[in-house]
Amino acid sequence: MNDFCHPTTLLPTASPASQPLLRLEGLGFSHQGQTLLQAIDLSLAARGRTVILGPNGAGKSLLMRLAHGLLTPSCGHVRWATHESGRPLRQAMVFQRPVMLRRSALANLTYALAARGVPWRQRRGLAQAALTRFGLASLADRPARVLSGGEQQRLALARAWVLEPDVLFLDEPTSALDPASLRAVEDAVHAFHAQGSRIVMTSHDLNQARRLADDIVFLYEGHVIEHTPAREFFHAPSTQLARGFLSGDLLG
C-alpha cells in the first residue's frame, strides 16, 4: 500500500451522462516507492480541447495513460461518463512515436476496424476514405513501418479517425515533425473536434497550446497546479509556478 493515499480500488464506474465526461478523483500513481502522481482531482467537461502542460517529467503522459486505461492507478478513481444507451465511450490514443503494425498502411486501418467489430465488407471502403482524408491514398499498399515520421503520424490519425472516437488522446503528437506535418496534425485536431471528439493532449509547444486549447491542465511534479480556461491561463495564470513555466524559468 502507498502511504500517499488511502487504500482504494479502481472503480471505472460509469457516471450518468449528465455528469462531466471524465472525473479523476484522488488519483495517484507510484512506482518502486516513488510517487509520480498525487491527489489528482480533475473534471473534464463533455466538449472541448484540453491541453496538459508542464515541465519534463511532470507526469503528463502518465496522467493520460491512467485516464485512457493503459495503466492502473495506485489509488483513486477514474470515472468516465457513458452514452445515454449505457455504451462506454469510444477512446483512441495517438502517441509521439506512432505504433504501427507490420502490415500495409491500409491493413493497419482495416485491422483496427476489425478489432472494433466493423463488418468486413465495410472495412476497405472506410479505410480508403480515411487514407484519402489524410493525404495517404497513394501510400495505401506501402508497409506502414517504412513510412516517414510525418506520414506515420498521419496514418495514426487516420487509424483513429476510422474508429470515430468519442475521446481522442494525443501524447505530444507533433514533437519531431516539420512545420507542414505539424500543421496537418493541428488541422486533424480541429477536424476531430468538429466531428464531436473530445480532445485531451499534451504538448511542449506553448504556441500550439494557444492555438488549440480550450482549457489547460498545468502539472508540476505530479500535482495539478492549475486547471483553467486557456485564455485565463496564458493571460493571467494564478500561480507563481505557472508564471514561471510560461516565462521559461521553470525547467523540467
Ligand SMILES: Nc1ncnc2c1ncn2[C@@H]1O[C@H](COP(=O)(O)OP(=O)(O)OP(=O)(O)O)[C@@H](O)[C@H]1O
Ligand atoms: N509506466 C510507468 N511506470 C513507472 N514510471 C513511469 C511510467 N511512465 C512514466 N514513468 C515515470 O513517471 C515520471 C513522469 O513521466 P511522464 O512521461 O508522465 O512525464 P511527462 O510530463 O510526460 O514528461 P515529458 O514532457 O518529458 O514527456 C517520469 O519520472 C517517468 O520516468
